Amino acid sequence: MARVSSLLSFCFTLFIFFHGYTAQKFPNECQLDQLNALEPTHVLKSEAGRIEIWDHQAPQLRCSGVSFARYIIEAKGLYLPAFYNTAKLSFVAKGHGLMGRVIPGCAETYQDSPLFQPGRGGQYDEGQGQEGRQGQGQEGRHGQGQEGRHGQGQEGRHGQGQEQGQRQSQSFRDMHQKVEQIRTGDTIATSPGVAQWFYNDGQQPLVIVAVFDLASDQNQLDRNPRPFYLAGNNPEGQVWLQGREQNPQNHIISGFAPEIIAQAWKIDLDLAHKIQKPNEKHGNIVRVEGQFSAIRPPLRGQRPQEEDEERRGGEGNGLEETICSARVTENLxxxxxxxxxxxxxxxxxxxxxxxxxxxxxxxxxxxxxxxxxxxxxxxxxxxxxxxxxxxxxxxxxxxxxxxxxxxxxxxxxxxxxxxxxxxxxxxxxxxxxxxxxxxxxxxxxxxxxxxxxxxxxxxxxxxxxxxxxxxxxxxxxxxxxxxxxxxxxxxxxxxxxxxxxxxxxxx
Amino acid sequence: MARVSSLLSFCFTLFIFFHGYTAQKFPNECQLDQLNALEPTHVLKSEAGRIEIWDHQAPQLRCSGVSFARYIIEAKGLYLPAFYNTAKLSFVAKGHGLMGRVIPGCAETYQDSPLFQPGRGGQYDEGQGQEGRQGQGQEGRHGQGQEGRHGQGQEGRHGQGQEQGQRQSQSFRDMHQKVEQIRTGDTIATSPGVAQWFYNDGQQPLVIVAVFDLASDQNQLDRNPRPFYLAGNNPEGQVWLQGREQNPQNHIISGFAPEIIAQAWKIDLDLAHKIQKPNEKHGNIVRVEGQFSAIRPPLRGQRPQEEDEERRGGEGNGLEETICSARVTENLxxxxxxxxxxxxxxxxxxxxxxxxxxxxxxxxxxxxxxxxxxxxxxxxxxxxxxxxxxxxxxxxxxxxxxxxxxxxxxxxxxxxxxxxxxxxxxxxxxxxxxxxxxxxxxxxxxxxxxxxxxxxxxxxxxxxxxxxxxxxxxxxxxxxxxxxxxxxxxxxxxxxxxxxxxxxxxx
Amino acid sequence: MARVSSLLSFCFTLFIFFHGYTAQKFPNECQLDQLNALEPTHVLKSEAGRIEIWDHQAPQLRCSGVSFARYIIEAKGLYLPAFYNTAKLSFVAKGHGLMGRVIPGCAETYQDSPLFQPGRGGQYDEGQGQEGRQGQGQEGRHGQGQEGRHGQGQEGRHGQGQEQGQRQSQSFRDMHQKVEQIRTGDTIATSPGVAQWFYNDGQQPLVIVAVFDLASDQNQLDRNPRPFYLAGNNPEGQVWLQGREQNPQNHIISGFAPEIIAQAWKIDLDLAHKIQKPNEKHGNIVRVEGQFSAIRPPLRGQRPQEEDEERRGGEGNGLEETICSARVTENLxxxxxxxxxxxxxxxxxxxxxxxxxxxxxxxxxxxxxxxxxxxxxxxxxxxxxxxxxxxxxxxxxxxxxxxxxxxxxxxxxxxxxxxxxxxxxxxxxxxxxxxxxxxxxxxxxxxxxxxxxxxxxxxxxxxxxxxxxxxxxxxxxxxxxxxxxxxxxxxxxxxxxxxxxxxxxxx
Structure with a gap:
């Protein structure tokens, strides 16, 4: 009896082996005899929103070589900057907000104009767009060719004036890369490795869906989507990846030794520790308390072509017009x-x-x-x-x-x-x-x-x-x-x- | 004893597991210690010919990432339009015939000239080429820039004149995309997803061999060749695919609900049913009874360069000269x-x-x-x-x-x-x-x-x-x-x- | 008891099966929880050097899709010509030497000038660079457009004058494709299928490291690096490939029938046999006895831009300036x-x-x-x-x-x-x-x-x-x-x- 059972087990093993072997040698993930309307399989909850993820290992998504996610960002929610190992195409399904991408090596072309907001840090409101526009117009008048140098000058002054800045902490100004207003219908292309953030400045949830192309050459890792967080965390872990279910996911800065971070950013060790210790309850979408006063252009009213042109013209004529100012958004x-x-x-x-x-x-x-x-x-x-x-x-x-x-x-x-x-x-x-x-x-x-x-x-x-x-x-x-x-x-x-x-x- | 056997089974299992694991982790399909001259492994018989298929999972073809097939089309045989998920390169090994490809969105540039064949539908013969040529020449004389609009005009008139057309069913004329004469030595490039048909207008079998590039980016499915039939069927099924041996393969139109087809083509349900029910005995190469009077240019005599130029010049100068008229055939x-x-x-x-x-x-x-x-x-x-x-x-x-x-x-x-x-x-x-x-x-x-x-x-x-x-x-x-x-x-x-x-x- | 053990084995089998199945269906070679500083895992010893190979199946290299090797060529060592199935990027980590690539179909643009070395075959020394330079300068003066024809003329004369050449075996001259001086810091790009050789003309070991891109489209075989030897051998076999550990690796010419080689090269069968029988002890890096008198340009002193230009200008203005003279080396x-x-x-x-x-x-x-x-x-x-x-x-x-x-x-x-x-x-x-x-x-x-x-x-x-x-x-x-x-x-x-x-x- 035991021998029989044993033999059975053996035969079954062999069967399994050959089955496995065949399946392995002749992958046919597109042998699809039935498709299904798919719903998200994992939900990652955050303080001010959630990320819903489709299982990219479902046969039909495996065949297509893509991964899919939906980001639901509540009012005043900030999706913290993250980048992926894949090309990404996003679509704003509902709501409106702000979006920023950081392209390596490009200049910080968005600057507060000191003339218009002396000592007004943290007091901007939704109407600030008007001022920003005027400021930009003025930049344009300064002469396009000079903006780059001008920007660097500002930057240098800032850096050297750090001590001074610390004294008058309410009166500093900021500069950063392009920030765009996004609204329903916007389709946004993002290259692998490029960090992106979203902020919901409306009253309704901001809903963004995105596809990740796992099968293209742009992804040089395996066929899994891998978000790299620059801030925030994911206490539930990368649940859609095998073997990652247990570990909470932290932002990549938290992985370095605090001394490294302190030396790299030239900050004291206490601040480095503070940065590295993510608030485990917040996740990757946090609620912004108070104003969110990033500099931004005025909202596109019916996308007037002229203003569009003007805005682009105001960005300078130097090198940054090529890669740095490449358009990535289109409303459909x-x-x-x-x-x-x-x-x-x-x-x-x-x-x-x-x-x-x-x-x-x-x-x-x-x-x-x-x-x-x-x-x-x-x-x-x-x-x-x-x-x-x-x-x-x-x-x-x-x-x-x-x-x-x-x-x-x-x-x-x-x-x-x-x-x-x-x-x-x-x-x-x-x-x-x-x-x-x-x-x-x-x-x-x-x-x-x-x-x-x-x-x-x-x-x-x-x-x-x-x-x-x-x-x-x-x-x-x-x-x-x-x-x-x-x-x-x-x-x-x-x-x-x-x-x-x-x-x-x-x- | 039983325990021993059991243990043996267990160990064997482990061995198998590790073997399988290793084989899986380190695929080496190009570790070829012996090559063979390969013959077709599957034959799909049709009414007027057969399709012979090489097993694309033979180690040496797997290493090369290609699939291979031979089409043998008997006299008066029509290989019904089909498309593939891969790029395809075909070579006419024997015989001569007609070839048509349908490129999405391109105009129907081949039209019957009403002047030359009043009420002669269905009566063309092999000598029709002469007339077709004259007709084309006349088109050319009408002015190249006007052909596009002219074509659309014809089309519109046709459509609206449908009722009339039905009354005089022997006198309609046709328009369709480019049809090319092919002969031994012709090498034909076909993009994925582009439907192609062949007709043997000679007395001998028309033999075409084709390679399918499974490994290139053009194929976005798995590494299997997948013919999609637009008409006809394959009663023997896609025998070269695992798990498809049982099911006969039908044309894709037969997969939709008849109501959908009736509504999409604006035909009655009876005709939709008729179209969807493929004649199981015919396969994908059918015998044409009577004349095959598709409009075609005259046969290339020794490929005179002038005529070639002229023919190309006659196709219009509009947008369709770019993608729509891209050359895909060369005689080797x-x-x-x-x-x-x-x-x-x-x-x-x-x-x-x-x-x-x-x-x-x-x-x-x-x-x-x-x-x-x-x-x-x-x-x-x-x-x-x-x-x-x-x-x-x-x-x-x-x-x-x-x-x-x-x-x-x-x-x-x-x-x-x-x-x-x-x-x-x-x-x-x-x-x-x-x-x-x-x-x-x-x-x-x-x-x-x-x-x-x-x-x-x-x-x-x-x-x-x-x-x-x-x-x-x-x-x-x-x-x-x-x-x-x-x-x-x-x-x-x-x-x-x-x-x-x-x-x-x-x- | 036996039944229990049997059942256990069965369950374990199932577990293994599902584990294996999952692992196979969802490859995740980039799920890296630990990286290591890697050392070579295989050493192939040769007469005048050794090739050290990193295991390309180590998880972190598998994730990156590359293979890596280090070539240590002793003084007077010649790394015999070999080509790979992948694109290769090499870096000279130490020493200096000569490098030659053979690009198919390109002309032999490096020729001995008969004026300067009558009857001096085999007697060149390190100072020969000076003469080569003069010879080249003269070539330049002959007129750039004529070099190609000139070269062919030489070639023809050589071939026809073979009998004569055999009589005066000490007085022949040679012509071959470009030979470059390489030194520490040089980075060398090599296309797949292009044969390359190195010679150490210094006193110190010449150390070259190279990366092989297994994952790019340039490699059309499986994800294994495959050196193809044109001469020499590897008595230890391709130890880094599964199933190749047993067989010594020979140069590809040795694989053909001697009669084929004799007929292809129009040499007698004895010489063909001699060529095919590799000296098993030498490996792929052999020691050159006597002078190594390949024609070469003078050594780049601090890479003077002018000389560089001049040298390139001397290579002719014909077709070979495009692919044949494409620069592949840069010093970093x-x-x-x-x-x-x-x-x-x-x-x-x-x-x-x-x-x-x-x-x-x-x-x-x-x-x-x-x-x-x-x-x-x-x-x-x-x-x-x-x-x-x-x-x-x-x-x-x-x-x-x-x-x-x-x-x-x-x-x-x-x-x-x-x-x-x-x-x-x-x-x-x-x-x-x-x-x-x-x-x-x-x-x-x-x-x-x-x-x-x-x-x-x-x-x-x-x-x-x-x-x-x-x-x-x-x-x-x-x-x-x-x-x-x-x-x-x-x-x-x-x-x-x-x-x-x-x-x-x-x-």
Whole structure:
């Protein structure tokens, strides 16, 4: 009996071994017979918000080679600066706030103007934007070519005047790198290793979703997203990584010896200790008490082109205009810039490396869609990219078909859910609520869509004989298939569509 | 006893575990101690042809990161449109036919001219090329800049005139994207996600071989080739994929709900049902009954340069000249374009991204060789690419040496066989039949060859002292090694060469 | 009892299975909780030197995707030509010598001038450089455009005059590709598949360290470094590869049938046999008896710019000026070219694709540092690259912090040791010997550094409010953190820093 059991165990072992061996030798993470609308699997709570993380090891995300997260930052919440090992594309799903990135080696081009706020440190309010604007205008008048040197001069004076500064602690001024106002619809590209922070200066929660491209060359580590904190902490640990569940995650400065920090920053050891000891309860999103008076440009009203130009012109004409001032943000919610616009149906806007050249390096692009009830996005596939679709509002019926011709997804997706659509998989979407809005992130700087129906579709490009012979229909029927639909991307879908379980084979 | 057996089982388990663990952590699919001439492992039969597939999980193809297939399309056979998740490079090994690709968003630039065929739909014959040419010439005369608008006008009129079209079903005309004549020697580059079809308009079988680059960034799924069918089916299933053996593969349109298809194409539900139900016996290559009257340009006679220019000029001068009219085909069988040409020995032609710029994106290039009996391709290695060599005619003796200095292949390869030659592996070929013809696909847009002998070889570039000390021979002997062979790529090899089993170590 | 044991074994099996399965499905080679200063793990001894190899499967090197080796070539030692499947970046750590690369298809631009050495073959000495220089000058005077043809003429004459050459074996002359003088500090870029040799013409050992980028697209094989020998052998086998421990490694020419070699090189079978039979005791670095009289340009005295220009000008103006004459070497030891230079502290020089354009293709760059006792390189991280740091002289205290905020390395590294610093990991270095010199290789053609402290650091780019809220400190304290350190990269660190075991969590 024991021998039998033992033999059984042995055989099972062998089976497992060969199973494991085969699985290992022939990885096929895109052998997807069923997709799911995904919800976050981990929530990291912070003092003034939370970070929700999707499991990047779910088969469909593994196939797409991406990771996904949602940041919910409450009013007056500050998402402390952090950087990633991957390229990141973020989308502001709700609310508005401030965003700053620190690009290594670039100058601190945002400075308080001493003329306008003598001794007013910590007293700025939301109206400060006006002053900042005037200050900037003045900078511009000083002459663009001089700003760089001017800035360094200021900086030097500051540094040397430290003693003095300490005496009049209420009257110092600050300088830092660019700070941008962000609002719903903004899409933000971030390079790996570049630190970024967000601040919610509104009353509503600021909701940002972001995709991390694990599979591109930009990520030189393994296929895991790794946030590096420059401040704050994560008491719950990097729960989405194996073997990291136990340890709380601290900011990287806390990892050095205090003496190192004291010497590097030329501060006393007490302050170094203070900095290194993170407040374990706060997490990585902290609540700002009092004013948050970072210098910022005035809010973009309807994005007037002139002001935009002016603002850019005010940043100087030196070297920093190239990398340091590269645009990384574009708003996708303005229908006047839509690529497809049909008043009765909705609109679709795309963002690729022609719009935002930095995307060429990041190998990412985005698409924003907003359609009305019963509008249908004609069936299509991504030729050269994987996509993840995140619903920002409403719900839709979606069908996805894989390479085998099986319907691998057939159901509703609704606000807050994520759906992965791998390269080549065909997808159709139909709004089932009054409005369906979503954002798609794609793993190619110039993702191409092919449609199955409509004026620019693949059937239109095929000769009638190919359509006729391919589908076993008459030339006349083929002609209807080819020419009946005149629309390109969006059409009106009337009546309910039968819906059921995904079919794995035509029967 | 039982305990012993149990313990044994336990230990074995541990061994297996560590074995598995090691194998997994240190993948070494290029640790190749023996290569083989490969034959197809799966055959997918269709009504009018068959698709033969090489197992892409054979160690040597896994190392090269490619997949390989051969399409045999019988007379009047139509390979229905399909696209892949990978870049593809095809070579027409035999026969001639028509080829069409549908590039998303490009205009339908091939139109029937109503002047020449009133009420003649479905009656075109092979002589129609002449008329097509005249029609095109006329288009040209209309003015190049106007073609785009003209085309759209036609299109609109068609669509609106649908009712009318249905009445006079024998008199409609068609428009579609570019259709090209292909013939033996044509090498065709195809981007991922781009649908392509072939039609055999000759009497002989049309044989096309194709390589699929699984390892490049263009493929964003796992390392498996995945054909997506736009029409037709594959009743035998994707037999080369694990877990797909059971299910027949259908075209992707069949995966959507019929209502979706009806709404997307604006056709009635009956027709949608008809389209979705593939004829299971036909497969993906169907026989065209009656005429196949897709509009096509006249056949290239000896590729006259003027006509070529003219034809290109006739395609319009608008946006579509960039991506939409990018050249994707080049013939490698014309000795007058050969890169190496020796009347007594043979010729070699290469195709890289300088010849065909689209290859830069696809990371692929090709080489065509044709040598006579006893001609030898001097020993060489690929510096920056893997290669797969497919024999289109005759046979040759081939020796391949790996990084360890072991002869990992030593034998004959003959028509229809495939040999993988990984990066750095040295190879020598000698024709043993009257003529030996082959095509090599390489996984680099500009694959570089280094030769071991001849006027441009590595030994010629080395100082005599290095050759002499390296081989332990005198300077005079080194001088013979360096300078005796004046030829560059091809030489004459007289007499038989001893042949045996691959040697794994020098003995 | 037996059943229990059996069940236990079964359960353990299951555990192992799931463990193995998980580990396999979710590779996380960058989950590094501890780094080590690495020493070579294998030594391959040769007649006149040795090759020391780091285990590329050590977790931290696996994470970085690189392999590392050190070549120690004794006086009069010749490292025989070999090529790799990967891009390679080498650094001359000590000594000086000659280096030659053979680029396929490029002309043999280095020729003996018959006017200056009639009948003097084999009698050149170290002073021959002077003559070579004169010869080159004369070449230049002949007219640049003619050199190519001139060279071919010589070549042809040689080949045809072989019989004559054999009679007067002491009076032949040679021609070969470029030979460069190398010396300490030279950084040399080598493409995959390009054969390279080194010769030590000094009295001291010539020490070269090299990094091999296994993870880039340039390597199309698996993630193992594979040297391909063109001459010589490795009797100990490729010990760092699984399953290759048993077989000695031979040069690739030895793998072909002798008849093939005889026919390819047009030599007799005896000589072919002789070439193929490597002297098993010599290895891949052999001792040159007598003179090593390869033609070479004169040694660069302090790299005078004019001579450099002149030398390049003398190489001809034809096609070979593009790829064939692309610069691949740059010296990083000249403080006058330093990117950061502080007489009291040290200097840092970087080499990226702006300096050496070939690096763009190789995806590699380098950094050379030399600092004095107690100088500190301010804490920093690599934004878009992995790095490996090799110590060429002295020792330093180094701390490395990972994404979790854990100090994963805290210790001394000294001459000859290697430390891997993955993307994003923060590192600080402080010289603890009189001088600390190192070279860093980075897996990006334009690796970016972000610093944590100093005038161009990330804290300087952040608004005061972010620093203050992030670290839980007052605005005044934040201001000290931001502005106290005025230096950019190097600072002075006084006093010893407490040092202990790596901390895996803040406590």
């Amino acid at each position: 919610d303005d229908p006047s810039n839509a690529d497809v616009y049909k008043p009765q149906l909705g609109y679709i806007s795309t963002l690729n490396s022609y719009d935002l050249p930095i995307l060429r390096f990041l190998r990412l692009s985005a698409l924003r869609g907003s359609i009305r009830q019963n509008a249908m996005v004609l069936p299509q596939w991504n030729a050269n990219a994987n996509a993840v679709l995140y619903v920002t509002e409403g719900e839709a019926q979606v069908q996805v078909v894989n390479d085998n011709g099986d319907r691998v997804f057939d159901g509703q997706i609704s606000q807050g859910q994520l759906l992965s659509i791998p390269q080549g998989f065909a997808v159709v979407k139909r709004a089932t609520s009054q409005r369906f809005e979503w954002v798609e992130f794609k793993t190619n700087a110039n993702a191409q869509i092919n449609t199955l129906a409509g004026r620019t579709s693949v059937v239109r490009g095929l000769p009638l004989e190919v359509v006729s012979n391919g589908f076993g229909i008459s030339l006349e029927e083929a002609r209807r298939v080819k020419f009946n639909t005149l629309e390109t991307t969006l059409t009106h879908s009337s009546g309910p569509i039968s819906q059921g379980r995904p079919r794995v084979a035509y029967a | 069988d014309d000795p007058s374009n050969a890169d190496v040409y020796k009347p007594q020995l043979g010729y070699i032609s290469t195709l890289n991204s300088y010849d065909l710029p689209i290859l830069r994106f696809l990371r692929l290039s090709a080489l065509r060789g044709s040598i006579r009996q006893n001609a030898m391709v001097l020993p060489q290695w690929n510096a920056n690419a893997n290669a797969v060599l497919y024999v289109t005619e005759g046979e040759a003796q081939v020796q391949v040496v790996n990084d360890n200095g072991d002869r990992v292949f030593d034998g004959q390869i003959s028509q229809g066989q495939l040999l993988s030659i990984p990066q750095g592996f040295a190879v020598v070929k000698r024709a043993t039949s009257q003529r030996f013809e082959w095509v090599e696909f390489k996984t680099n847009a500009n694959a570089q060859i280094n030769t071991l002998a001849g006027r441009t070889s590595v030994v010629r570039g080395l100082p005599l002292e290095v050759v002499s000390n390296g081989f332990g021979i005198s300077l005079e002997e080194a001088r013979r090694v360096k300078f005796n062979t004046l030829e560059t790529t091809l030489t004459h090899s007289s007499g038989p060469i001893s042949q045996g089993r691959p040697r794994v170590a020098y003995a | 030891d000249d403080p006058s070219n330093a990117d950061v230079y502080k007489p009291q502290l040290g200097y840092i020089s970087t080499l990226n694709s702006y300096d050496l354009p070939i690096l763009r293709f190789l995806r590699l760059s380098a950094l050379r540092g030399s600092i004095r006792q107690n100088a500190m390189v301010l804490p920093q991280w690599n934004a878009n690259a992995n790095a490996v740091l090799y110590v060429t002289e002295g020792e330093a205290q180094v701390q490395v912090v990972n994404d979790n905020g854990d100090r994963v390395f805290d210790g001394q590294i000294s001459q000859g040791q290697l430390l891997s610093i993955p993307q994003g990991f923060a590192v600080v270095k402080r010289a603890t010997s009189q001088r600390f010199e190192w070279v860093e290789f980075k897996t990006n053609a334009n690796a970016q550094i972000n610093t944590l402290a100093g005038r161009t650091s990330v804290v300087r780019g952040l608004p005061l409010e972010v620093v203050s809220n992030g670290f839980g400190i007052s605005l005044e304290e934040a201001r000290r953190v931001k502005f106290n350190t005025l230096e950019t990269t190097l600072t002075h660190s006084s006093g010893p820093i407490s040092q202990g075991r790596p901390r895996v969590a803040y406590a």
